[in-house]
Amino acid sequence: MRRSVLLFLLIIYSGASIAQINYRADLISKDLLPYASAIIRNKEVTIQVADLNSTIYHIKTAITVLNKNGDNLARIVIWHNKSNNIKYVKGLIYDEYGKQTSKFSESNFDDVSAANDFSLFEDSRVKHYSPPVTSYPYTIEYEYELRSKQTLNFDSWKPINQLGLAIEKSSFTFICKPDFKIKYKEINLLNKAVITINGEGLKTYSWQVNNVKAIKDEPYSPNPETYLGSVKIAPENFSYEGIKGSFTNWNELGKWTYDKLLLNRDMLSAETKAHIIDITKDIADAKEKARKIYEYMQQKTRYISIQIGIGGYQPFIADEVDKLGYGDCKGLVNYTQALLKVAGIESYYCVVEAGNEKRSMLPDFASMDQGNHVILCVPFKNDTTWLECTSQKIPFGFLGDFTDDRTVLACTPQGGKLLHTPRYLPQANLQIRKAKFNISATGELSGDMQTTFEGTQYDNREEFMGESSIEQEKLLKKIYPINNLDIGKFMFKQDKSSKPVTTETVSLVARDYASVNNNKLYFLINSVNRRTGVPREIRNRTTSVYLNDGYTDEDEISYTLPKGYHFEKLPLNLNVEKPFGTYQATMVLKGNVLTYKRRIAIIDGTYDKSAYQDLIDFYQTVVEADNYNTILVKNN
Amino acid sequence: MRNILFCFLLLSSLYAEAQDFPYGEITQKDIDLKKYEKDTSAHAVVLAEFGKCQILAQEQTTPLDFEYHVKIKILDSKALDKGNVEILFRVGDSYHFDKITDITGITYNLAENGRIEKTELDPQKIYTTNENKYWNKITFAMPNAKSGSIIEYKYKLESPYLINFKSWEFQSDIPKIYSEYEVHIPAYYRYNVLIRGPLKLSKNPSEVEKDCFDFHGFKCDCSKITYAINDVPAFIEEDYMTAKKNFLSAMYFELSEYADFGANGVSKKLSKEWKDVDYELKHDESFGNQIKRKDMLKDVIMPVIANKTTELDKAEAIYAYIQKNIKWNQFYSMSTDVGVKKALDKHTGTVADVNLALVSALNAGGINTDVVMLSTRDHGVVNKLYPVITEFDYVIARATIGNKTYLLDATDPLLGFGMLPVRCLNDQGRVMSLDKPSFWTDLNTGQKEKTTTLVEVTLQENGKLKGTITRYSSDYSAYLRRRAIKKFNTVDEYVEDLDEKMPKMKILKSEVTNIDSLDKPLAEKYEVEIDAFKDLNNTRFTFNPYLLDRVTTNPFKLTERNYPVDMGVPSENTFLLNMNLPEGYTIENAPQNATFVMPDKGGKFSIAYSGTGNSFNFSHITQFNKPIYDVNEYPALKELYNKIILSEKAEMVFKK
Numbered sequence A: 001m002r003r004s005v006l007l008f009l010l011i012i013y014s015g016a017s018i019a020q021i022n023y024r025a026d027l028i029s030k031d032l033l034p035y036a037s038a039i040i041r042n043k044e045v046t047i048q049v050a051d052l053n054s055t056i057y058h059i060k061t062a063i064t065v066l067n068k069n070g071d072n073l074a075r076i077v078i079w080h081n082k083s084n085n086i087k088y089v090k091g092l093i094y095d096e097y098g099k100q101t102s103k104f105s106e107s108n109f110d111d112v113s114a115a116n117d118f119s120l121f122e123d124s125r126v127k128h129y130s131p132p133v134t135s136y137p138y139t140i141e142y143e144y145e146l147r148s149k150q151t152l153n154f155d156s157w158k159p160i161n162q163l164g165l166a167i168e169k170s171s172f173t174f175i176c177k178p179d180f181k182i183k184y185k186e187i188n189l190l191n192k193a194v195i196t197i198n199g200e201g202l203k204t205y206s207w208q209v210n211n212v213k214a215i216k217d218e219p220y221s222p223n224p225e226t227y228l229g230s231v232k233i234a235p236e237n238f239s240y241e242g243i244k245g246s247f248t249n250w251n252e253l254g255k256w257t258y259d260k261l262l263l264n265r266d267m268l269s270a271e272t273k274a275h276i277i278d279i280t281k282d283i284a285d286a287k288e289k290a291r292k293i294y295e296y297m298q299q300k301t302r303y304i305s306i307q308i309g310i311g312g313y314q315p316f317i318a319d320e321v322d323k324l325g326y327g328d329c330k331g332l333v334n335y336t337q338a339l340l341k342v343a344g345i346e347s348y349y350c351v352v353e354a355g356n357e358k359r360s361m362l363p364d365f366a367s368m369d370q371g372n373h374v375i376l377c378v379p380f381k382n383d384t385t386w387l388e389c390t391s392q393k394i395p396f397g398f399l400g401d402f403t404d405d406r407t408v409l410a411c412t413p414q415g416g417k418l419l420h421t422p423r424y425l426p427q428a429n430l431q432i433r434k435a436k437f438n439i440s441a442t443g444e445l446s447g448d449m450q451t452t453f454e455g456t457q458y459d460n461r462e463e464f465m466g467e468s469s470i471e472q473e474k475l476l477k478k479i480y481p482i483n484n485l486d487i488g489k490f491m492f493k494q495d496k497s498s499k500p501v502t503t504e505t506v507s508l509v510a511r512d513y514a515s516v517n518n519n520k521l522y523f524l525i526n527s528v529n530r531r532t533g534v535p536r537e538i539r540n541r542t543t544s545v546y547l548n549d550g551y552t553d554e555d556e557i558s559y560t561l562p563k564g565y566h567f568e569k570l571p572l573n574l575n576v577e578k579p580f581g582t583y584q585a586t587m588v589l590k591g592n593v594l595t596y597k598r599r600i601a602i603i604d605g606t607y608d609k610s611a612y613q614d615l616i617d618f619y620q621t622v623v624e625a626d627n628y629n630t631i632l633v634k635n636n
Numbered sequence B: 001m002r003n004i005l006f007c008f009l010l011l012s013s014l015y016a017e018a019q020d021f022p023y024g025e026i027t028q029k030d031i032d033l034k035k036y037e038k039d040t041s042a043h044a045v046v047l048a049e050f051g052k053c054q055i056l057a058q059e060q061t062t063p064l065d066f067e068y069h070v071k072i073k074i075l076d077s078k079a080l081d082k083g084n085v086e087i088l089f090r091v092g093d094s095y096h097f098d099k100i101t102d103i104t105g106i107t108y109n110l111a112e113n114g115r116i117e118k119t120e121l122d123p124q125k126i127y128t129t130n131e132n133k134y135w136n137k138i139t140f141a142m143p144n145a146k147s148g149s150i151i152e153y154k155y156k157l158e159s160p161y162l163i164n165f166k167s168w169e170f171q172s173d174i175p176k177i178y179s180e181y182e183v184h185i186p187a188y189y190r191y192n193v194l195i196r197g198p199l200k201l202s203k204n205p206s207e208v209e210k211d212c213f214d215f216h217g218f219k220c221d222c223s224k225i226t227y228a229i230n231d232v233p234a235f236i237e238e239d240y241m242t243a244k245k246n247f248l249s250a251m252y253f254e255l256s257e258y259a260d261f262g263a264n265g266v267s268k269k270l271s272k273e274w275k276d277v278d279y280e281l282k283h284d285e286s287f288g289n290q291i292k293r294k295d296m297l298k299d300v301i302m303p304v305i306a307n308k309t310t311e312l313d314k315a316e317a318i319y320a321y322i323q324k325n326i327k328w329n330q331f332y333s334m335s336t337d338v339g340v341k342k343a344l345d346k347h348t349g350t351v352a353d354v355n356l357a358l359v360s361a362l363n364a365g366g367i368n369t370d371v372v373m374l375s376t377r378d379h380g381v382v383n384k385l386y387p388v389i390t391e392f393d394y395v396i397a398r399a400t401i402g403n404k405t406y407l408l409d410a411t412d413p414l415l416g417f418g419m420l421p422v423r424c425l426n427d428q429g430r431v432m433s434l435d436k437p438s439f440w441t442d443l444n445t446g447q448k449e450k451t452t453t454l455v456e457v458t459l460q461e462n463g464k465l466k467g468t469i470t471r472y473s474s475d476y477s478a479y480l481r482r483r484a485i486k487k488f489n490t491v492d493e494y495v496e497d498l499d500e501k502m503p504k505m506k507i508l509k510s511e512v513t514n515i516d517s518l519d520k521p522l523a524e525k526y527e528v529e530i531d532a533f534k535d536l537n538n539t540r541f542t543f544n545p546y547l548l549d550r551v552t553t554n555p556f557k558l559t560e561r562n563y564p565v566d567m568g569v570p571s572e573n574t575f576l577l578n579m580n581l582p583e584g585y586t587i588e589n590a591p592q593n594a595t596f597v598m599p600d601k602g603g604k605f606s607i608a609y610s611g612t613g614n615s616f617n618f619s620h621i622t623q624f625n626k627p628i629y630d631v632n633e634y635p636a637l638k639e640l641y642n643k644i645i646l647s648e649k650a651e652m653v654f655k656k
Helices: A002-020 A068-074 A250-262 A270-280 A286-300 A318-324 A329-342 A455-464 A469-479 A611-626 B002-019 B028-032 B077-083 B274-282 B288-292 B298-304 B311-325 B340-346 B351-364 B475-486 B491-501 B631-649
Strands: A038-051 A054-065 A076-080 A084-094 A100-105 A110-113 A119-122 A125-129 A138-148 A165-176 A182-187 A194-197 A203-212 A230-235 A237-240 A243-246 A305-307 A348-352 A373-379 A384-387 A407-412 A415-420 A430-439 A445-454 A485-495 A501-510 A515-517 A520-524 A545-547 A551-560 A565-567 A573-578 A581-590 A593-602 A605-607 A629-634 B044-055 B064-074 B084-090 B099-110 B116-120 B126-130 B135-141 B150-159 B176-186 B190-196 B206-215 B218-232 B250-260 B266-269 B368-374 B394-401 B404-408 B428-432 B439-442 B449-459 B464-474 B505-513 B522-531 B540-543 B571-580 B586-589 B594-597 B603-612 B615-624 B652-655
Touching: A038 A068, A054 A068, A076 A084, A076 A138, A110 B126, A119 B126, A119 B135, A165 A182, A182 A203, A243 A250, A250 A348, A250 A407, A250 A415, A270 A286, A270 A329, A286 A329, A286 A384, A318 A329, A329 A348, A329 A373, A348 A415, A373 A407, A430 A455, A445 A455, A455 A469, A455 A501, A455 A551, A469 A485, A515 B631, A520 B631, A545 A611, A573 A611, A581 A611, A593 A611, B028 B099, B064 B077, B077 B084, B084 B099, B084 B150, B099 B135, B176 B206, B274 B288, B274 B428, B288 B351, B298 B311, B298 B351, B311 B351, B311 B394, B340 B351, B351 B368, B351 B394, B449 B475, B464 B475, B475 B491, B475 B522, B491 B505, B594 B631, B603 B631
Parallel strands: A038 A165, A119 A305, A430 A551, B044 B176, B449 B571
Antiparallel strands: A038 A054, A054 A138, A076 A125, A084 A100, A084 A138, A110 A125, A165 A203, A182 A230, A194 A203, A237 A243, A348 A373, A348 A407, A373 A384, A407 A415, A430 A445, A445 A501, A485 A501, A515 A520, A520 A629, A545 A605, A551 A593, A565 A629, A573 A581, A581 A593, B044 B064, B064 B150, B084 B135, B099 B116, B099 B150, B126 B135, B176 B218, B190 B250, B206 B218, B250 B266, B368 B394, B368 B428, B394 B404, B428 B439, B449 B464, B464 B522, B505 B522, B540 B652, B571 B615, B586 B652, B594 B603, B603 B615
């Protein structure tokens, strides 16, 4: 009896809601239009945990597309594989007056492989559909259901996750049995969760946002997660690919990873073990042993990504990598760890979010979806060494800007530990250049220069390494912005110690470098390291200023000139100091030798949004000074 | 049954023994190879490569049978990706599809004890992916491939698509010591063979194989032809290059005649001569038939041209209608996928769906319109000797109005009437008419990237320049500019972005006209204030009159080139500056008039200056008159850039 009442109510409710829906484009509030190409009229995301092995996603959306740029915001993309099945998907299309013009179903979707370009094989696929509408505005309304055979990962709710998208209303509901415990983290949300028990006795957590404006692209903005609203959810008890587990913090998640995914995957053949012992037997120092083993691993293996099922989280067995000579990041780290263990060296398998932009694990919220890569940490007595195992070339103990300065999860037999990878300081990320050039009376530039690269700048010349000299010469001509550049002798040297240094020496000639005209000599004072772009201005900036990379460049060039010239205009003499960086540029003419010195240092970090105008002015000054046109006049 | 199969296997292995190099064997010399002497820059070298393609007579069908076998030496770790193999093959339908079988592979390494160590490719580690509805992909990684390894693998492809007889690329990004292709063609089939690229065949024997083909009593001999080249150099791509296919040494086969075994073995001609192609295409359901039925789109088209009187007005209206009503799905095609009518109903389709609909609609509206088949730039230039249909990949419309013809492509709603996208501007296309023999036509529509910028400013006492910037963009420049504007939701957002990108310039007022009038130049007028000087406190100061779009680096770096330079379309940029200085200022150093030209009117840069008292006019024009520059024009092209850069360094001096 009670049930039927409920049903009745439900019918009325949904009937009422249908009557209310009106997708007329002109009903959208003007306040939502700035920078918007599409507006979410209503979006309802529901995640329901049916049981420990099954999660149901139900997504219902109506989006009004205002112009062609909004097409990709209305494009439907559904990721699926063997463990994530699409139950149904269907939708309707309306014209600008809210009149339905057509409908579509799953048969209208294209189904394509979703494997990354760098992967040899992945079992993931996407079904996608682009509304074939050519007159704007239009509205697309669709819903789909996806069943996922796991309860470890739940998609975070990010109501705004793209530029150009505004929201009238968007809601998120997480439904589970009352005994299915979760932890959730709300980030940048005004409205906190509403938690209730619904009519069926299920626990529901819901969030909603209304009238959210579209965001504008702002250069040098921090990780969007730090300023956009989102909800992250993690289970306490879960099942993934048939493996059960539970966690409430990083320690427990790391413990589960170690016990269920890593333990006993370090098997190696007796020959390999004997070989490792053999190549390290004469080395006393543990770190030097590790270096030897690492270099052995580098020349023996290559990176190949294959991701199938649990293989997305679990490495190949070490012995398999040994036999195949390849593996992905997990496989290669696990293999290196196994080899080190043979030599009695302990190391940690560490999950990290890799990429040029620094992303850290959230210290107060453990979940499995915060990393995309694995590196190895070797805790020696006096220092901790970090190893990137997927490159044949990277020096022992060097991470570079792919995984530097971020919090990672070490999965150890004692459980998970949050560790922080080394930060390369701005004053250690050096590019130092010294050049001695001549400029002839006809404007020809010639001379030699030497440049060293350290810290994160160590790999600035990585693409040159192993290339033929013909190819290297072509690359040099592309790197140095000198017209008519001809390269003479050149050389590259790499010191692969744990503080690695690359050294480049180049002899060059360039005719017509200087323009000779009317007893005057014109040339760009900074021949080799000019900045050309200034970041765009942003009116009413909303985000803080985030500088991801700190570095220091120093250039010193002495130009020997034809005799008897003096400056036509004021020489450069600049010294700019800002919290986020400094810049110096000076020119001194002594006799016929013109010495140019340039130093720029950028200090990575997050600065208040008010620093942005300063940053633009700073770079404007740099660009102008870097492109300073020297004018020299012959003495009478 | 078993016997027959055995016999067949024996036969084919006999063939294989005749020419293919032995599988599973390498020499000490190959394993010891450290550098390839003929190309010391190579990261890997193909030691030997063999392919064989034949037409089989099976129980039900006569499929194409292709075998591939290669042995590659990896010289250094930069070439490790050669050990990651990817084979694409067609999905087809439930009856017709490609099949890849018999994949085997071995990696050879020199072990520490000096012995050669072999690692076999594990069949469990071969992966198949369905990429999309047209293509499947097989991938595998050769085990233990490292610097110094030799990798060897082979596979078979069986395909029902006789029309796509496997082409053979002698050249790739690494050099090859030997590459050989062996084809067996039964006399029931005839293929036109096209050899492209500069390399000469080292070996080209042919022989007749007696009674090699027997399909349910249809017996014939085969021609066995071998094509081989020794010492094939690597193909190195250059920047700004036209299609690689134009220069790569390769062989292509085009089916011209085959026997229809269902009709008693009657010979069917395909594309021997253009008149055969004309006939075939005219009667093709997804080509000729799509444009033949004049009335198909009549109901739709009549309201579109209801109040239009002239033919040109009608044509423009129909063109705009098709542009708006069928969204191109980004697939190129020569024949329709869903058909013209359905494409219009569904509002989406391939290039052929869109443009054959356009042809059909124009004809329905009484405009005499033909189809032009062409090959896009990336697809290479077509040969003019005889028809090869697979060399084409695109169709457009050619409308005749009065005594003028217009080439039209409705896939892009921002293209003006009579304008083609740059991808279509590739030499010549073939006009396919329903009532005349086909013929070649130039695809060049004579349109350029053309801009004229007029800057009228006055220097203020506060060091700022105040005035207007007006820019007219025509033809392709207008197209590109419109595309840039349409990236924004409104014109205001576009102007705001422009303003934000130039921190030294403030846009006080703006007016952008003709955004949607595609046939008119786009006009942008901005009232601006530019920070030129901090103040005017000095008595002398320098000023670079190349205010906008200054060129500081030469895009061309190489001393010499091997392939022509693709500049897209010809261009012409004019810049005019009228500037007034405050009272009491004079011009001490002014730009000198000069003109630099490329030979043969290939390009030009000229500067003109005139000044009186405290005001001056300055202009410069840059012209590149060709879409593609030949190798021998390269030095002059590079030098013209050099002259532009040198000229743009010179600064003016103002004096108080």
